Amino acid sequence: MAAKQSATNIALFRNLPQSSLDTLNRALIWRKFRSGDEIIGRQSETRDVFFVVEGCVRVVLYSVLGREITLDDIVAGGYFGELAAIDGEPRSACVMAAENTVVASLSADSFRTVATENPDVAFAVMQRLATVVRTASGRILDLSTLGANNRVHGEILRLARLSDCDDSGKPMIKPIPVHGDIASRVSTTRETVARVMSELARQNIVQREKNHLLVLDMPQLEAMVEDVRG
Amino acid sequence: MAAKQSATNIALFRNLPQSSLDTLNRALIWRKFRSGDEIIGRQSETRDVFFVVEGCVRVVLYSVLGREITLDDIVAGGYFGELAAIDGEPRSACVMAAENTVVASLSADSFRTVATENPDVAFAVMQRLATVVRTASGRILDLSTLGANNRVHGEILRLARLSDCDDSGKPMIKPIPVHGDIASRVSTTRETVARVMSELARQNIVQREKNHLLVLDMPQLEAMVEDVRG
DNA sequence: GTGACCAAGTGATTGCGGTCACATCATTTT
């Protein structure tokens, strides 16, 4: 099941010529992390870029008082740590393995070389950064204009859209994320998420099953996010 | 006073060879906007990139109910509109001239070519995007962990650090931004900004003069931002 | 000057949602 430790297994480098792949293979360092392990810590002085080849990692910020703010989850095929490699500034966030994970790391210099001298790679990196910017802007908009309840609605909607549907065509969120994780993604508290979920279940908009969450009424949920405030 | 309409006046392209500059000069379209004019509207379908050569523009988001959220101000030497040019998605924000402004626009294709085939330009674009990502992350952190009052404190601190100092070495913010603009940058209301400013003046931390704002006690202001919540 | 207009200051009110405090339920551990 373990992927071969070769640059060809890194999506960003898929179309590079063999000579570049050879160079990369000499520069890449492969590592495994167990779920929960810290991959980049708060005061890390490294500038390496990490490619997720297997598993999933979570990018989080910590407030002064230790509250955790989830920025993003990155699954196989993605990478992280590129900001520090690009601008030389310190790490802006912590990254931990959300599952058992295999990553390949590349020094900032090697990354910079491969990412600027191959137009396709350069463009892919820019596209990735553009996506991150859009996601962040969307979140700023949400935080600025929606109340906590609506942000939870929005997050459930987002999860539903990413999910497969069950036999009856209803989105099935599986596994159900723990409330604390949702709270951390939309900057609210565990309790608020629980209250919103209860309310949604009471209105038959969602239905909690053993190990998955059914969204029964997507249109209604969509309407709720648009709701209120300004 | 008007800059010559040549690609050599666009910071991103400064070090390009003459042949590339010639190509760019044929592709660039120069335009002037008066303060307040809309440069990119909400439902614009264009994908052009705009280079600010003179003046200053403001990037804003609007909530459904019309509330305005300022994302960034871009002064001469900067550019905007690159997200849509890079990923082909619709515009994510509106841009308006904050002063009388001269911009040069470039089609998405031309931008993509110049930005991927010149390693230095590619890297500069990545650095710019990285800065945007860091700024956005910082704002998400602020919105998630600070109260409205503290965000105002933080904004005044930010302005103070960008400002020159007066004879006595105190930062002098000039001109004083209107309260509504500050509110829009930190996602609060005009009234809250006014209350915070009053309170800071009462504590002799800032002092409002005719057309500038003196920050008398930077250490105290810094301490206030770190304060409270989590 | 006198309006007109916009920015700024401030009180009163109110509701959202964070916090605390438990009770319950589910899963592992031993």
Add this chain to the structure above:
DNA sequence: AAAATGATGTGACCGCAATCACTTGGTCAC
């Protein structure tokens, strides 16, 4: 099975800041 651990569900409380409603002050046009 009992105990431990962690996720959930909910009630009570209450503080921050958004909202509403003015007043005051500054600047411009004419």
